[in-house]
Amino acid sequence: MIALKDIEKYYASKGVKSYILRHVSTVINQGEFVSIMGPSGAGKSTLLNIIGMLEEPTYGEYKFMDEDVISLSERKRIELYRNHIGFVFQAYHLIDEMTVAENIEAPLLYKKVGGSERKSRVADMLDRFNMVGKKDLFPSQLSGGQQQLVGIARALAAQPSIILADEPTGNLQSAQALQIMELFKKLNKEDGITIIQVTHSEVNAAYGSRILHLLDGVIKEDVRL
């Protein structure tokens, strides 16, 4: 599904290149649950951003579903966002001016899903995450864990084939974190959704099927659990 070959990312400043990623090559298949681990500054988030096409590598080859992403037009990239990729952020990044239901509905609007279909999918999500009673609340009225659930529900509403999560539990207490991880595992097992997460926690990583250890921009270890 994802094929990275010799991905490099560096910032040049006064002729000195400071590398974030070096020679990163890996293949991630459909249905995998990959955790990217490593110390701060190892390039985890950058790698995830590159996979999510939010940043461009300085150098290298990246194929997403056999399509060369580097030369992709903005239009094509946005098509990928709409149909295949769901993002989950550490800081949740819900839209403050939208209610829970509206936040979940938003990606469906952009995907031009019909009105009745949208309603049923939103209802389905609310039901699945036990948030029917909270559907008209605004994000600021929810706890962190609840906000992250909405964030995941939003990502799932568009029925993506892959979820990219940047420290999804980073701002959460451990009980809530566990709940999120259980959810990811379930999504991966039951719905076959590919999940790539960046995490600091060994416990979280243990939920996945594969761990990529990054150190100073280089993949040091690729462990399959």
Add this chain to the structure above:
Amino acid sequence: MFKLNLKIALRNLWKNGGITSINVGGLAIALAAFILVMMYVTYETTFDKGNPNYDNIYIVGRTMPEFKTNYTPPPLGKAIKQNFPEVMAVGTLKKGGFEFAISSDANTAFASNYLMVDYEAAKMLQLLPNEELAKPANEEGILFFLAKESMMTLFPKKKDDKPELVTLGSKAAGQTAEVKGTISVNKHSNVTFDALSVRKELGKNENYGYNNYNTYIQVKSGTDIAALEQKINTLYKNELIKDGQDVSTDRYKQTTIFLDPLKNQHLKPMAGNNAAYKVLIALSVLAMLILLIACINFTNLSIAQATKRAKEVGVKKVLGVYRYQLTFQFLTEILMQCVVATILGLLIAELLMPKFNALFNVSLSIWSANNALLYQLPLILLAITFIAGIYPAMVLSGFKPSLVLKGNFQTSRNTYWLRNSLLIVQFSVAVIFITSLLIISTQLKYMRTQDVGFNANQVVYIKNIMMFSDPRVFEPVRQKIMRIPGIKSVTVATGIPDGSENGSNGYTVNGVEASIDFLDVDFDYFETLDIKLADGRFFNKAFKTDTANSAIINESAAAKYGLTDPIGKTIRGCSMDYKIVGVVKDFKAQGFETPVQPTLYSIKNPCGNAKTQLMLKIDQDQMSEAIATLKAQWPDINKMDGDNFRYYFLNDLYGKLFQKQEQLQSVFFAAALLTIFIATLGLFAFAKYMTNNRMKEIAVRKVLGASDVQILKLLNSSFFAMVIIANCISWPLAYVLTKKWLETFAYRIDIPVLPFLISAAVTILLTVLTVSIQAAKAVKANPVNALKYE
């Protein structure tokens, strides 16, 4: 999706209520000013536009060596009609010249603007009575029409269209005329009147010497005007020879004909000045500047809000929204605000309309049908949405999700220079307005307090058309008036000191010839006006010669002839030898714009007009009684024109000379207030933006031990510098502009320094205050909050 965007927009605007109302309010106020000015401009530029032949009507005028004039002799029009087939119609007009009374049995109305036209002119210029205008049957037939208001005064109960009989002038004179009907006067036309007479032919027996008519021509569409002008010019010269006029003089050789289109008559006639046009352009520029500044503000305020929306942009982008959709979304939001601002602006304009109408002496209304606003407003709305919205929309929609979603997002600093310069422009304009306003006010104060050389207080001017040129005729009138208690002195003259111009003529003293003004007066003229004597004496009944050949000159005249001891000298002019008996100090009868003209005052003057202007000096304490008595006795005092006693206070009339300047002062006051207000709003937004952007920096500095005052200083310093730069830019501009304006006055102040200092002080104070209010929030904030995400 649109519904959801709309919801987000409304929730956002609601959440930031304060900023939103500042944003919309500022724009609304600027729009109100713009709407008013635009309506005024539209009104002023569409005089006579209703005329179906608007583009094909021209007035025929003459260029003389010294000036241009629209006065032409009546036979010229007829010759044009006969010779040039491209001229479809020729209309001749003549103004009445003086005010006269029109009386019915019960009431009296006054015609101060009587107009005589021929049938073709009435047709061409659409001077049509309420019913069909019939062509006068014969050569002598005169159709006399009155404006509706006068007709209502004369015959309040009149319902039918039948002609009425009226008396013209004094009832004693007993001249009657038939009023054919009423005519509605189009105030939005170059040709206005309150009484109109239509004849088959006007100026029938008058030759090319009678240059006191106006000739309008209507040409076929597509006529070459320059060629026609040449042809008429040749025709005019040939006709003059045929007519037996003296064509040997330079005056004749240098006189040429011009054609001036009807559409230029109101604002920039060739014969006249284009001051009104310049004022209009200045006003438009002013209004556009204000609107532009408001738009700039809007932009700045929107960008200041940008960080708050950055997350939304980032999230939406990763959810699969195109950039153009975001751009459109933000533009729609701004459009919504602009719509509200426009509605508010219309309301404000409506509220200000009475004041505006009074200031510019017009009667505009927003709610009139066929208003040009109908199509102008939507265009303006779109334009301001575009100007104010496109930049923030581009900036907002351009945010990179990978940057904004990291959590601690700060907008880039690379647009600072742009906004810095916008702010400097705003403040420069504000400084120019403040400085100009203060200088205008100083000049006006100078004009009000400066000794004008005569005293118009307690002087009453009485309207009269009876001629009192001969002192012997006036004497009994004077004696009757003087018997009324409270009257201190009475005089009559050909003119009053209300800014009106005097006649001028060539006079010779000691072989020196010069053209100077003359004014014909009666005894007690100088005493009534309290004019100071420099040398010699005033006119006095004790000297028999005063009514024969005595003259008084003013100091300027003495200087013009280089006379050191003028008393007793002979001054020759108008086939008379005057003996100078006195010299008076100069007095500013014509106001402050023109210098005091060298003037000769005499009781006898064969070249002068009739003395009709009565002036009375009345004791202040007995003013009302004296006027009441005068009114009661007037028919007896002034037998020939005593039916109607009408009076004015001379200081009111003289005060009208300041009207234009007072109007300018009001405009500048409004403009200064507006720009300061809007610029402060802009500053407020910019300060907020800057402070928000520097939150982290401030937090770090505080953690490092900076004091509150140091941080306030830090935040203020860049704004302080900008205001200083703005002042430096505007001072020379304001200096040049006000100097140019002051140069239109013969008597003026030196440009004072104070206004410049005041405007600097005002802008600096406002800046420090506005910025500090914003900065105080940043100073008080707990640094931990700003540093949390690090």
